[in-house]
Amino acid sequence: MIGALAKKIFGTANDRRLKTYAPKVNAINALEADVEALTDDALKDRTRQFREELAAGKALDDLLVPAFATVREAAKRTLGQRHFDVQLIGGMVLHEGAIAEMRTGEGKTLVATLAVYLNALAGKGVHVVTVNDYLAKRDSEWMGQIYRFLGMSVGVVVHDLMDEDRAAAYACDITYGTNNEFGFDYLRDNMKYEFSQMVQRGHNYAIVDEVDSILIDEARTPLIISGAIDDKSDLYNTIDRLVPKLNADDFELDEKQRTVHLTDAGNEHMEELLTEAGALTEGALYEAHNVTLVHHVNQALRAHKLFQKDKDYIVRKGEVVIIDEFTGRMMPGRRYSEGLHQALEAKEHVQVQPENVTLASITFQNYFRLYGKLAGMTGTASTEANEFAEIYKLDVVEIPTNRDVxxxxxxxxxxxxxxxxxxxxxxxxxxxxxxxxxxxxxxxxxxxxxxxxxxxxxxxxxxxxxxxxxxxxxxxxxxxxxxxxxxxxxxxxxxxxxxxxxxxxxxxxxxxxxxxxxxxxxxxxxxxxxxxxxxxxxxxxxxxxxxxxxxxxxxxxxxxxxxxxxxxxxxxxxxxxxxxxxxxxxxxxxxxxxxxxxxxxxxxxxxxxxxxxxxxxxxxxxxxxxxxxxxxxxxxHPWINKAIEKAQHKVEARNFDIRKNILKFDNVMNDQRKVIFERRLEIMDEESVEEQTADMRADVVDAMVSQHIPHDAYAEAWDVDGLAEDVKTKLNLDLPVAGWAKEEGIADEELKERLLAAADAAYAERVEKNTEPLMRMIEKQVVLQSLDTLWREHLIALDHLRQVIGWRGMAQRDPLNEYKSEALELFKSLMTRWDETVTTQLMRVEVSFEAPPSAPPELPPMEMSHPNPEALIGGGQQLALDELNTRLAGVDFSARGLAVSEAPPTRDATNPATWGKVGRNEPCPCGSGKKYKHCHGALV
The missing domain is CATH 3.40.50.300 (P-loop containing nucleotide triphosphate hydrolases)
Structure with a gap:
């Protein structure tokens, strides 16, 4: 009661915030007559003037009033539309990095032009995110009239666009596109081998249209880039013919949780059916060697019992096309992951496409949190204000309507x-x-x-x-x-x-x-x-x-x-x-x-x-x-409305829990993803990785000796044969390790030195034989491609871990903490295997001289998917390492705005923020005497 009284006297927090914009609105209106008097050329020239003022030290906030007045006048001259005062307020909310809730018909598309223009003046690029390609194209052309009139470039990123066109679109001052395309381009960029192949140029500022649909509804599922593996269409079709033969008591269906699984009776019945069909040839269904068969059975069961034709998908031109559950639109080119799409194709008796394995993945939450500043607009956000605040740190501001509803x-x-x-x-x-x-x-x-x-x-x-x-x-x-x-x-x-x-x-x-x-x-x-x-x-x-x-x-x-x-x-x-x-x-x-x-x-x-x-x-x-x-x-009766609203609230709360749970686990992967992606950029940035490969070789030698000859262990406990075998396997050297081990007084440290010296000498010979420039190029390619292959395998391992980690809860252990611990061990293992893989390949590399390729290496065929959350079932196989490329084209690092930042003139040893970019093999600026990569730059 006291709160209600306070609201009447002082207004709500939203009302108080709206009042703070009034002085700026008045200032913009006061400039209208002066701006109207300008010629077209004089109005266009204001963009140049604003940029000069920014270069001279002014902040964007200082230019808000004149910039908004300029955009309003440009809209009048190009579109015949004038921003209302409430639209000016909406533009200020977007510029502040918040969500503007505006009713349908209040002109959100026009509102965005104010904040987009102002932030594009900085020259770092502005992304306008729409829910589909149609709106991206339409808005880039429609609102693009304002920007082009004012001398700014506008690009649009849509499905099936070539990389050259994508790069050109991202290089523009303002880029329109869908949430899926922006996210997939980010993932693809971090699979490229040269800066010249990358299309995005950073994540400065984004405005998300229909922000609740994109950041709430669609954020339940991650974006996944996948590649094809072996064809198993016969197995899918075989199992698909068996599922309809199951009885009603063979499975349990929970529509509320959208789950379905076989009962004990169903397991026995399915085993009989699989045996009769020749699909189950050895042992029981749930024995370890039949795990793939179980996966296919579960996917076929879900395809038949949970996914409905003309609701979740449609069949068009012989293809199963996903229907976006939030917008009701088709999603051509998108596929459910981990075999579910193939199960649906078998169900609908169309051609079963090869199954895919995850190559890269990211959630919308973690993608959009890459932006330095994020804003959004929609007609309905207040019901999810808590989630926006908790996940994205975004405030929701309700903008009053221009006229009463x-x-x-x-x-x-x-x-x-x-x-x-x-x-x-x-x-x-x-x-x-x-x-x-x-x-x-x-x-x-x-x-x-x-x-x-x-x-x-x-x-x-x-x-x-x-x-x-x-x-x-x-x-x-x-x-x-x-x-x-x-x-x-x-x-x-x-x-x-x-x-x-x-x-x-x-x-x-x-x-x-x-x-x-x-x-x-x-x-x-x-x-x-x-x-x-x-x-x-x-x-x-x-x-x-x-x-x-x-x-x-x-x-x-x-x-x-x-x-x-x-x-x-x-x-x-x-x-x-x-x-x-x-x-x-x-x-x-x-x-x-x-x-x-x-x-x-x-x-x-x-x-x-x-x-x-x-x-x-x-x-x-x-x-x-x-x-x-x-x-x-x-x-x-109003009571019925309230009861239904409570039911909806339950569903919304459940979906929020799903999103939070996905985010908690993905945050673990995201931390590792950042390390890998940053490491890739550092490698691509370096002219030579000679020092790094030498360090990797030293680490491999150190690990081999430590494993087979433990420090301070008696000579009788040494595994000399195992060490000799490892030296042959990993270093491609046949050394008299057994003879060395018999020498009087020799210790593990001396063995390390001998092995490393022999390995370095053998590699130096290989470099001399194949020429140094060529080996420097090969080293870089091997380091990058090995990292990519291992990262893909790591993603599969994390997927599998995530599916089973929940069982730890039965032992009264927190699954999330267990996942963090296990994921960290897997990541450490990845880094160790990276050293071994690179060293093993470089110690064996043989070069045959052929005509160099005329173009940079292409990425393998991939599919982009934004699946239903229930579609994320594990499965996958190791991908083969791509063949080495025999040429590395010259790279212009500044072409994509990725120029390496110089270190500050002075570094404070106690303040890492002053260190700037530190080479991984430089002495650590903290003064420890260690290399940076072994000190503050350690990966784990």
């Missing part, structure tokens, strides 16, 4: 069966369509959207194609006549090419639009229709007076249509089902009531809906029967 949000109607609900929805559609009220009907999947479409077709409605002019003509004719047309369009992954047209015309009087998830659609639904879209379509080919006349007619008709739509009550949102996340429902509702327009929304539910069914609908059903609810009747 007039939408009426009604209580949900709950029916006992899906059939009753469908009938009620059809009646509501008919009633609203009779008033010529535009309708947007939201569904949760492709399957549900098509079921509703079929139901409407049976009721006498007609489905139209908005890409064809005939469909639009019919819609406009009905709107002009004021007579219900019974025309509807479907917007889902099957019709994604028509998306812009469908959304743009969903506000026409009498229009009925059935759509899946509306998050990130990118085009506002404007009452009366979208003028710009119609002008583009209908004025194509017209010029001069004819075009001007037609454009005027369109604008007049759209204005008339808008009046009719407002008179009918504005856009009516009908939700056919509650989504797991409240934000998705809010995004659907938010499509109505933009910029002060009237609107209405209502959700229709049934106890057979997934959310209601999974969360205890049996008790509710029996209660409604006792209350005497008749068929066709609905229960409507």
């Amino acid at each position: 007039c939408r009426l949000d009604e209580d949900d109607e709950v029916y006992r069966s899906a059939k009753e609900k469908l009938g009620a929805i059809a009646a509501e559609i008919q009633d609203a369509n009779g008033r010529m009220q535009p309708l947007l009907v939201g569904t949760t999947s492709i399957e549900k959207s098509e079921q509703l479409a079929e139901f409407l077709l049976a009721q006498g409605y007609t489905m139209i194609d908005f890409v064809e002019s005939k469909g639009l003509t019919k819609l406009y004719e009905a709107a002009r006549s004021g007579m219900p047309s019974k025309l509807f369009a479907v917007l889902n992954a099957r019709f994604h090419e028509q998306e812009a047209y469908i959304v743009a015309e969903a506000g026409v009087p009498g229009a009925i639009t059935i759509a899946t998830n509306m998050a990130g659609r990118g085009t506002d639904i404007q009452l009366g229709g979208n003028v710009e879209m119609r002008v583009t379509q209908e004025c194509d080919g017209l010029e001069g007076d004819a075009r001007a006349k037609k454009e005027a007619e369109i604008r007049e008709e759209v204005a008339d249509f808008k009046e009719k739509a407002i008179a009918a009550g504005g856009l009516y949102i009908i939700g056919t089902e509650r989504h797991e996340s409240r934000r998705i429902d809010n995004q659907l509702r938010g499509r109505s009531g933009r910029q002060g327009d009237p609107g209405r929304s209502k959700f229709f539910l049934s106890l057979q809906d997934d959310l209601m069914r999974i969360f205890g609908s049996e008790r509710m059903d029996s209660m409604l029967v006792k209350l005497g609810l008749q068929e066709g009747e609905a229960i409507v």
Whole structure:
């Protein structure tokens, strides 16, 4: 009560923060007249002036007011749009590195231009992250008009772009792209062998559009780059034929947790089926040598029982294409990992593609935390404010609407069966369509959207194609006549090419639009229709007076249509089902009531809906029967809304736990990933790794002697034969180790010196034989390629470890701490194996002189995937080391903004922050006398 009273007197924290922006808004408005008076050339020249001021020592904050005034004027001259005061506030929030929550229709795309321009002045690059390629292309062209007018370069990164084009896009002042493409490019860059092949130039500042969808929903799963291994299509098809033969009691399905596994009876039944099919030839199913078979059985079971066609994926042109569960769009080129996608292909009887193994991986949390400054914008973020603060250190600031929201949000109607609900929805559609009220009907999947479409077709409605002019003509004719047309369009992954047209015309009087998830659609639904879209379509080919006349007619008709739509009550949102996340429902509702327009929304539910069914609908059903609810009747009460909201909150909390758990484990891998990636960059940066390979050789000798001849051990305990064998295997030398060991008074240290001297001499001969420049190149390639191969194997090992580490909890031990401990030991082992692998290969390398390749080495074929969290099941095999390249092209380290930083003129031994870049073989600046790599620069 005291808190509520304090809010009334002092306002909320959000209100107080908004007040702090008022002086700057006033200052920007005060400059408007002066900026308006500038010529185009003078306005463009302000970009040069701002950059000179930054170079002279000013901060970006000092330029905020004049820069925002400049962008506002440029938007007026290029787009004919003027930033509202609330949009200026949104731009300031984005510049501060926070999340601007702005309702749908408030112009978030235009808001971003303010912060993007200001931060791009620094010349370090700004990334604008969108949810799909369509929006990346559209926004780079649309908002790009402002940036180009002001003399800035704009690039866009989309799927299937060549590396040269990607590098050019990242070199621009402003780069648009999807979260997946930015993340995959980061991973690919850290698999390259030359700086000239890398495409990104650092992570300075990013603005994430639909930030809740990208940083919350999609962050449940990591990005994975994988490569193909052996073809096992016959095994997948064999097991796929067996799964349908299982009985209902052979497996346990938990839809709430999305898990399925065989029961004891199911294991026995599956063993019998596998034996009959010839797939199980030796021992029981769960014996160690049959572990791969168990993996395939589990994946096939999940493909059949957890993944549904037209909901989780669709089959298109003989391929299984994933449907993004958050946006309802197809994800071509993306595949589920660890054999799940192959199991789905076998299930749908299409060609089974080779299975993949993980080459590189990162979560969105850890990728976006690479940025020096991160910001985001969305219409729905406040429900996840705690997660944004905890994971990303991002504040959420609610930006007030330019005009008050007039939408009426009604209580949900709950029916006992899906059939009753469908009938009620059809009646509501008919009633609203009779008033010529535009309708947007939201569904949760492709399957549900098509079921509703079929139901409407049976009721006498007609489905139209908005890409064809005939469909639009019919819609406009009905709107002009004021007579219900019974025309509807479907917007889902099957019709994604028509998306812009469908959304743009969903506000026409009498229009009925059935759509899946509306998050990130990118085009506002404007009452009366979208003028710009119609002008583009209908004025194509017209010029001069004819075009001007037609454009005027369109604008007049759209204005008339808008009046009719407002008179009918504005856009009516009908939700056919509650989504797991409240934000998705809010995004659907938010499509109505933009910029002060009237609107209405209502959700229709049934106890057979997934959310209601999974969360205890049996008790509710029996209660409604006792209350005497008749068929066709609905229960409507605010308490029902609160109960449903609690169910959604449970799902959101579970998903948050999943994300936090993934992040906790990935943080362990991320620390190791940073070490490996930084080490790779250091190696690529060095002209020669001669010293490092010599140190590796010394470390290998030291480890061999320490293993076989322990310090201070009696000579009788020495394993001389084992040492001699190791010397032959790892150093490719046949030395009289046994004779040395028999010498009087010899010790382990002297043996180390002799072995190392012999190894160094043998390698020096190899260098002289093959020429020094060539061996220096080979050393660098071997060091890098060995590290890459071992890192890939390490990722597989960590995956396997992660799957089984949970069992440690049964021994009252914390699985996370156990994982950290085991992962550290694996990492130490990786570094030891790296020394051995490099040394062994260099001591055996033979060079045959051939014509040098005309291009830098290419990466092996790879696939990018952003899988469902349940898809992350272990499995994989060691990858073969790539063949050595026989040429190293000259590298321009400054080309990608990766020039090596010089050490400061003075280094404080007690303050590592003053040391700058220290070579790994330099003496450590702390004064210990050790090499840097053995002191403060130690990898572990």
